[in-house]
Amino acid sequence: MFGKLVNHRVEKNKVYLDFENNKGIVEVINPLVINIFSPLKYQQHYSRAIEELNIENCSIAVENKTSYLEIKTNHLVVKVYDDFKVDFYKIDGTILCEDLREERRPFLRRGTVSVAEDEGHNVEKDFDRHKIEVVKKMFGDEKFYGLGEKTGHLNKRGSYYEMWNTDDPSPHVESHKSLYKSIPFFINLREDSVFGIFFDNTFKSYFDMGKENSEYYYFGADDGNLDYYFIGGECVKDILVNYTELTGKTPLPQMWTLGFHQSRWSYSPESRVREIAKNFREKDIPCDTIHLDIDYMDDFKVFTWDKNRFPDEKKALKELKEDGFKIVTIIDPGVKKEKNYPIYEEGLKNNYFATDKDGVTYVNKVWPGNSVFPDFSDADTRSWWAENQRIMLESGVSGIWNDMNEPASFNGPLPDDVQFKNEGRGTDHREIHNVYGHLMSKATFEGIRKYSGKRPFVITRAAYAGTQKYSTVWTGDNQSFWEHLRMAIPMLLNLSISGISFCGTDVGGFSFDCTSELLSRWVQVGCFTPLFRNHSGSYTRDQEPWAFDEQTLDINRKYIKLRYKLLPYIYDLMWSGENSGLPVMRPLLLHYEKDKEVHEINDEFLFGENILVAPILEQGKTVRTVYLPEGKWIDYWTKEVLEGGTYVIKKAPLDICPIYIKAGSIIPNFPEQNYVGEKEIDQLTLDIYPGDGSYAHFVDDKESYNYRNGEYTLYEFMMNDGKETVINLNIKQNEFKGYETFKIAYNEASVKEVYFNNNKLEFTKQDCSVEFVIPAEKGTIIIR
Template identity: 60%
Template sequence: MFGRLKSYEKKEQVIYLHFEEMTTRIEVLTDSIINVFAGLDSEEHHSTSIEGDKKVPTVYQVEMDSACVTITTSKLIVKVYDEYKVDFYDAKGKSLCKDYRKSRLQATKQSKEAKELALMEGHQISNSEEAENKIIVIKEMEEDEAFYGLGDKTGFLNKRGYEYEMWNTDDPSAHNESYKSLYKSIPFFITLKKNHVFGIFFDNHYKSYFDMGKESDDYYFFAADKGNLDYYFIYGEDMKEIIYHYTYLTGRTPLPQLWTLGYQQSRWSYENEDSVRDIARHFRELDIPCDAIHLDIDYMQDFKVFTWNGKDFPNYIQLIHDLEEEGFKIVTIIDPGVKKEDEYFVYEEGKQNGYFATDTNGDIYVNQVWPGDSVFPNFTEEKVREWWADKQKIMLESGVKGIWNDMNEPASFKGEIPKDVVFSMDGRTTNHEEVHNVYGHFMSKATFDGLKKHDKKRPFVITRACFAGTQKYSTVWTGDNQSLWPHLQMAIPQLINLGMSGIAFAGTDIGGFGHEATKELLSRWIQVGCFSPLCRNHSASGSRYQEPWMFDKKTLDINRKYIKLRYQLIPYLYDLFYESEKTGLPIMRPLILHYQSDEKVKETNDEFLVGENVLVAPVVEQGKRFRAVYLPEGKWVDYWTREVHQGKRIIIKEAPLDICPIYVKSGSIIPNYPDIKYIGEKEIEYLILDLYDGVGSYTHYQDNGEDYAYQKGEYNQYQIELTKEHEVKIRLIYGGYDKKYKGFILRYHGREEKVMLKGDELIIDLK
């Protein structure tokens, strides 16, 4: 395709490479981030993920010999050969990542007759061996290589040996590891080898393909049907640094409002005002903390977005006001499909202004969703996003505090939207084939911008479909899972890989969306859900209700126990979100992120870290009442018994139904809240500090939990240290927020001690 490399020229931080057939370019963004680009579709990047110029002044050298062009930064050596083969080395010349030069393995093709027989029996037949990708990059694969990331894909933590597709897909059937695509497309992965680590972000939002060694043990590849060859090679000393650089490119999860970290209850659907009030009453009477109730599609009039069902919600403003008085926020679903109905204001405005996607004849394209015949806003156009953003004011004026974007793959009932349906991307005419994977991304951006503009608080947006970079605008959930034990098991690697893909704020439907939850399954799921960044119980119409009290007293007590634990840990979670905004690090983390050299955690699918200090090893099998727990290096303290365990070994933990094995790293300081029914129920005057023997330090963050004042310096930071002299030192290291703590409650060795913070420093002897 490219031919022989003839020459190069250097302009600022771009190296133009002149091949026989075309000119390509390598751009040095930083000493650790290199962009490899060939304008096969256009000479411009059409990135929807990267906003703004990410290039920083970087010193580098270029030289050419008979074999290749060599580009050298302080961190990387990049060698470019004939046919645009690109190899990467570290600064010492050690190989990191090389293009594969040999021929691909030819898949064994089934005969036509064999395929017909398999289809008759109902088998799904892959046509992957017949696919011809316009763009393909094949990389050598080493024996010890492991892959992480790629978003919400099914299966296990390490993606080696599997293949995936990036094509946002609404499929409500029971997902398993054979599924190649789900609701999100995040074409980014981290490669871990024994001695080094790197990331690759394939910035192409056409349908793309990732084969992580399924076709051959000798190579892996990524490919796309159309678009440009456009990928970023990201180098770092460890996985944390890779995530830092990747989220520098695509953006980081902004600090959310504090209440959004609370427990949230949902169902398709709470169908009228009385049912919503009844749900709220149960939470308060049964002493189960809760901050939000979600309303699914039945709150709308005939499923028309930005309307209310006057029959079942005749006094919705009063309802929302009353619930807010009791500490509940209302979150409402909004779908992209706009009902095609004359005199319906959203449809009329969009039609008059040309805001909807059209067919190739220029007529508004119509498919069916919940309202029946529906049309689809062209969210990839800025003026349409601004229009949709202003529509959020309707919901805010009714008292709604968050927006839940669903069905935005986009889903449609009369077959997938054809690839030739016409869209535009800020003035550039294109089609659904290019827009499909970023449709939900731009809907989230429009929603975020509208809430921020009209509410002035940090927006709370949830989306089902997304693309790389959506973390700037929205939290996500993993879509329509099922009340199945394999789906609980899969939730852990799904959420961990989303976090490794830049999506720090994510959750699953606790208890499962479809099918029928059992009391044991719900009890075990809440033990995972209470540590998930987004903590929401959601279930489908026609399935069993699965609110915490819908089973028996034991199930209720277990749910209450873990939801209360969630609320105790809110300040710890909030600290992690503050850190995430600065570093991109996820809240829910794989053990491999912090113990990269420990071979035993490369494939750990049923344990995870919350931050760096808390290890959770839930039971995810029916009937099991004990489990093996691997503890990595260091000393770990059993959260329930305070028994100390030496790490780098496996222990057996008894785990009756009400016990989720939890371990805290020695020397940890974990901030806690007192018992509360909802965020903001009372002012926290004394922060509880849960202290674990050892030496350690911790920085705690405090602000008003609502708006953007913290960006102007209105926040506090406390530095807390545990010393080898068995002292705790507490210092106010930054004080820009007027509601400082009066003091702290220290918990250690089964005792509690209240101490006052007089001035900016406090030292307490724990002996």
Template identity: 50%
Template sequence: MNIGKLQNTKKNNNRVELTFEKSKIYLEVITENIVRVLNPCWKEDYESIAIEKDKSVDTDFNFEFKSGKVCLTTSSLKLEIGDNFTFTFIDKNGIELLTTYSGERKLRQTLSEKSKKLLEAEGHDVADENKDYKVQVLFKRFGDEYFYGMGDKTGFLNKNGYKYENWNSDIPQLHHENMPALYKSIPYVMVKKRSGQPFGLFFDNTFHSYMDFSKESSDYYYYGADNGNLDFYFMIGDKLPDIVEEYSYLTGRAPMPQLWTLGYHQCRWGYESAEDIRRIAHKMRENKIPCESVQYDIDYMEGYRVFTWDEENYEPKGELIKELSKDGFKAVCIIDPGVKKDEGYFCYDEGVEKDFFAKDTDGEIYVNEVWPGDAVYPDFGRKEVRDWWGENHKRLANMGMQGIWNDMNEPASFRGPLPLDVQFHIGDRLTDHSEVHNVYGHFMSKATFEGMKKITGKRPLVITRACYAGTQKYSAVWTGDNQSVWSHLRMLIPQLCNLGMSGFTIAGTDIGGFGGDSNPELLSRWIEAAAFCTFFRNHCAKGQIMQEPWEFGNKTVDIYRKYVELHYRFLPYIYDLLRISQETGAPVMRPLVYSYENDPNTYELNDEFLVGDNILVAPVVEQGATKRMVYLPEGTWVDYWTKERISGGQYIIADAPLDVLPMYIREGSITPMYAPVQYVGEKKYDTLELLIAGDTAYGTHYQDNGEDYKYLDGEYNMYSFKYADGKLETTMEHEGYERYDDIKVVRI
């Protein structure tokens, strides 16, 4: 960055202003472990969308300007800055972690026109990305870095060698491992080096941006953006969980969900009538597969008009929902942002009257095509628009809807992408689509969450396809329109592990695949792999074969039931982990490197994961496999099915016939369980079972009503357990809720 010599500095509380010949740089000490670096090359007074409220705390730090160089030091890190904004972050042991690269980018050689024409003639994409970006910073590659995070970008757990774009994209085609962009933009990476402390980087810029992890050159990795500021947060810690805690401190943590929302959901784009929904619900109960909801995809609406109900095909408003609720089914429906352009339709008329829709540069309401045909787009960046949108959910809540699924909110469109100059707002500030695109889904989720919370008084279930960093405060996510192929089953694990470490602790994938045709083996292995997902839904597309388990025969039904019941057995443990996440941001589903980062064998394990610290899961993700290699880290692990005790620090060969998910319990742990039910609320959870591994074991458990916010007023229980000498000792760390009638020990 050629901004000249460093001329002078000015310190004001936790903020330092550096004046160079051609620009200013601001340093902000957020905590002793977090430093913000801002080059306001676009806007000096920009307010973050991901980070709400001031996160800085009083922090002692030393600041020195000497011999043309700045040195800022906290108890955890040192930052040195010189001319032309060259800088180095150093850990407390003096090891260099992050340094600007001193050379030039090694841009790919531009294709000749002849070569372009030849490639285009054969159907190849020859988009020329051979350019420097308006906002750009290169970092020296030391050669021992591993990169994690970035949400659910495709590819493997370690992002070394990949290049990604942050530009929310609706891509229905098969997602391959080097897909540059998907539905979410989370410009955050955790960097683990073999030497020195781990650190994190969050680039808070909503414009189209690019992150290259040494794909272009092994000498450097870089961040670039088409516009906006260079605005990033450097986070340091002793271990990877510290980085997750700091990042989630900045951008927020997923709120406690209602307990039922963690259960199993069934869906299909293609349940086209009340009778379809009713039939699926009855078959779930008939086959004794636990289920919380049969979700309503777009067909339930009248002409795809949001906040409406098709009474011709789905019977009078609320009647089907009320009928199925008697058998424990909760109603969850899809809502898209595209509002049908239709005079006389209340949502369109109100939005026009109140001037709530995005406009083109001529001041006319912008129109594109989505499911309802010609459609307009609410300007969700304005609070008054979000409030209006949230209030409209009363129409759904009054019918009995308890959960909202936001889709098509990249925003998607059928007549080409929205032009970058479509006019939107962020607060009162007029801007355009180039800035708003990546946060459009974020603002929609915020509107939905706040609206449903106000209307129901309960913890909202909001699910979103598109989002930005920080959306986890308002919504769960899933990985979008995946496909019924083995490569997408394999990709489930790194996608959900990286999502978890990127703040999204409530996340899942369409079980069985959304597009394409599943089969008995693939669906069986998928339900096994997904059994510990915090958003647990089977979903498939119209035009594909039906994907309910009974469509594949009794053997598939038996396997499917076994693993849905397993999920319900461990619901209290999953709920416990989400409570812990409130305090630390720790993911439920996590890669082994998260907990065993001193073990190099864990750095690139793509096909197994931990559920908290107590459970290791190693799904079969290869067609035809009935055995698989499993790495067990240090300690002793107990096979959940055979109860065999196995020493860690080694690879083993696990037997895995079609109905077996290899899973292992950490010796010394106590894991809470419930008896299986057909749905949460079928019967009172009056008995807690404790799965105890080992002769001496410890654990905790959290309990509340699983519905509302009374826990914030102390209406919860916190148990602490110790098992030794054949006896269980229970201590109440906090008591503010009705206790269990019984606590049973289950030895393994």
């Protein structure tokens, strides 16, 4: 495709390359991030994921060697060869990533396709070639992570996936090549190195991680530019931080969005919504949010209410909000084709809808029947859609749930030649499909921010790289299967290390019928997922916490209350993640990548750095092995101290989810409350596990952007554990009303004396801990 390298020139951080048959550019974004680009379709970058590319002013050295061009930064060496083959090295010469010089060699498939297909088998076809292909050599010890919500295990080696946002309601299994999101980013971890690659191409793309042949892996696309970012670093955390510097970080949400959400297709009419709300309060189960699916609308027309089902939605939502319930309503992209329907008429008048190749508004069938599709690739359309969010906000809605935005349609998928404006560049559905939901989420986010003045809550099913800037996500239409509970963890972990921190699943499963045991185990996982939403489908059995029996109700109550207890910890993780890019839910390898035992763990995860969760994921199971990485870990339930670097056996009856706290942790806890904001919290409990460690706790108004102007308080704790435990408390920022006191729960029973600022304190002994209260001010705690 490229031929021999015949010339090059250097302009600042860019190296322009002239090949016999094409052109290329190697751009140094910073010493650890290198962009490889060739204008095969567009002359310039045209990224939907990267909106602010921060190019660091750094020195590069370019030298023409005998058979290649060498580009060197302070951390990486890039060697460019004929045919635009590119190899990457550490500065010390260690090879990181090498292009394959040979042709692809798919393994041999034997047998007769037609005979197998006649019996109904899905048969893998021969592997295709693609317009754009980058084939990399496999060294043998690679492990691959990322690629978003794909099915299968945490480590994606040996798997093949396609990036083509797909609404497939059939049970999701490992053979699914595509689901709802396209995040073309992966991390390559080897014994002596790690790097990431982000292939920024919105056309249908392909990722073969050694399935076709174990000697190489490749990524490619049907069209577009050759445009990928090589991301270096010393550890997995570095890769994730550098990737989110490119595509954006998950912003701090309103705190209520981190509480418990209850949803169903559908809670309708209004009396049913009120019944659900009443049950939560009467049964002493915290809940902040109720979601309304498509049946709240008038004939499924977006931005409308069915006045028979919701005669006075403003009054109803106001009264629900007074009881602490925020309402989130679904909005799909399909706009009903109907005369005198204002959304349709206005969109038609202003050419806001996608068209066929002859310029005629394209029509397909969705829930409302014949529907048209807003062209979210156009800035004017996005502004119009953002304006429409005001309709819902004025009704009292607190958040918007974007569904069916792959886009999904009933009369077959949108044809490839459906036309989109694409910010004046003009293109077809092939290029916009994977970013359709991403752009819809952006428009929704901007509309809510404009008309509420608060941090928007948007939830989307379809996404692309960078969607984390605008929306939380869930993994789509799962099933009430144990296998889907097991699969949820690697799916969420790979989403998390693909930049999307605010994510979750439908707790209990969307389709099929949940069982009491499955819901009991799933709520234990949901307690530790950033988005905690129970959601079920039409004509499935009831799936609310009280829908089964008293034991199931008690278990749901226990873990939902635990979630509310941990809200300040989760909020701190979201706040720090806005700056660091690190997610809430983390694979163990994010912090312990040198430990080979954690590379393939699919059934445990870290919640932040301090909490390890090892849920039960199999029917009937009440005991499991748990791997604890290096260091000391404390069983959350028994307070037993355990040495890490080994496996332990944990008995876990139905009401117990194995949870371990890292020694040296300080975990902030809220008192019991039915919803966020129910009570003013003057006293924060600090759940302290002896050891060396530090912690920062953030306090603000929980909903506005004022914290970005410095209106917050930041408490910093530093703990040193020796013959005595010393905890230094500092208040780094003090521009928002904080706490009056801290209640200290120190998890060690053999305490003889406690001092704060040299004043001896009284304390009470519990079974495995002592408790005492200090003023929330700068000072030093000494525990002997």
